[in-house]
Amino acid sequence: MSNIIVLASAHTTDRNAWAGLRDTCEQHGVPLNVLGTDKPLGYPSNDPRLFLESVPETLAFLRSTDADYIVQTDSFDVLCARWDASTIERLCQEAKGNLLVSCEANCFPDGPWRASYDALCETPWRYPNAGQYCGTRAAVLAFVELLTTEIKRLPLDDPFGGGAQQVLHWMHRENYPMSLDYRCEAFQSLYTGAASYVAPCSGIVLAFNTRCGTAPLFLHFNGRAPGYPEWYRHLTKKQFVASSMRPEYA
Numbered sequence: 001m002s003n004i005i006v007l008a009s010a011h012t013t014d015r016n017a018w019a020g021l022r023d024t025c026e027q028h029g030v031p032l033n034v035l036g037t038d039k040p041l042g043y044p045s046n047d048p049r050l051f052l053e054s055v056p057e058t059l060a061f062l063r064s065t066d067a068d069y070i071v072q073t074d075s076f077d078v079l080c081a082r083w084d085a086s087t088i089e090r091l092c093q094e095a096k097g098n099l100l101v102s103c104e105a106n107c108f109p110d111g112p113w114r115a116s117y118d119a120l121c122e123t124p125w126r127y128p129n130a131g132q133y134c135g136t137r138a139a140v141l142a143f144v145e146l147l148t149t150e151i152k153r154l155p156l157d158d159p160f161g162g163g164a165q166q167v168l169h170w171m172h173r174e175n176y177p178m179s180l181d182y183r184c185e186a187f188q189s190l191y192t193g194a195a196s197y198v199a200p201c202s203g204i205v206l207a208f209n210t211r212c213g214t215a216p217l218f219l220h221f222n223g224r225a226p227g228y229p230e231w232y233r234h235l236t237k238k239q240f241v242a243s244s245m246r247p248e249y250a
Contacts, residue, residue: 002068002069002085002089003066003067003068003069004031004067004068004069004071004085004088005031005033005067005069006031006032006033007035007058007062007070007071007072008021008032008034008035008072008073008075008078009035009054009057009058009074010034010036010037010075011036011054012036012037013037013038013040015037017076018034018076020079020232021075021079022034023232023238024081024232024236025080027080027235027236028082030080033061035054035057035058036054036057039054039057041053041054051148051151051163051164052151052152055144055147055148058144059145059148062137062140062144068089068136068137069088069089069134069136069137070134070137070140071132071133071134071186071218072132072133072134072140072144073132073187074131074132074220074222077131077221077222077224078131078132078218078219078221079219079221079228079232080218080219081205081206081207081215081218081219081235082205082206082217083217087185088134088217091134091185092134092135092139094179095178096177096178096179097135097139097177097179098135098138098139099133099134099135099136099140099143099177099178100133100134100178100179100180100181101128101129101130101132101133101180102129102131102132102189103125103127103128103129103180103181103184103187103189104125104189104191104220104222105124105125105127105193105194106127106191106192106223107127108127109165109166111169113169113173114127116172121182123183123184123212124192124193124194125181125182125184125189125194125212126180126182128165128168128172129187129220129222130165130168131220131222132186132218146167147164147167150163150167150170151163151164151167154167183209183212183214184212185212186216187217188209188216188218188219188220189222189225190219190221190222190225190226190227191220191221191222191225192223192225194225195225195226195227197209197210197211200234207231207235
């Protein structure tokens, strides 16, 4: 069995801020590693300075780990719906360059590159999202190294936020070896109207994409997508305490 780990960055000492990811990963026995829990950086999550200040710890981890495959994810706005290491391994092996990048139904930042994604598939989830990706350790390391190099070229007051999204569009145009998870087999973005296609279930599969016929492993409430409290309760059967966990959903 391959060694697979999930890697996230918290950038805060408040464990409640990413309690949803922690609780749902613990429920499914996910090998979760969270970085930055002792370094509250204080930037908005889409600020390129946050990426550049936190990425050295991420790179050091990727260079030292003995994991065969890495799942990289945001922490505050992500829940784990189920865990299947064999699915991660298969998707990484099938992906171009052994790297699979999550998709969302919103093209951000928008621009002339939108047309190149519209021709890819018929599902709403066709635009890359830098918040989640997975691949072999070597593929993820190379990807993060390139993201770092290119984000450094962007202005720190980048109005589009994060820089990573702009770099992803550039990488796609340059045919960087990666595949997009447009069928939401690993990652499910709930932003915009996508939530209407994702149904709660009972049993082994707790979330099902009715449009693609897939059971995603991780739910991503990017852009403060609605439904986080309800999905947390569905996945954990625990009470959601907005005041301490996610005040914006109070």
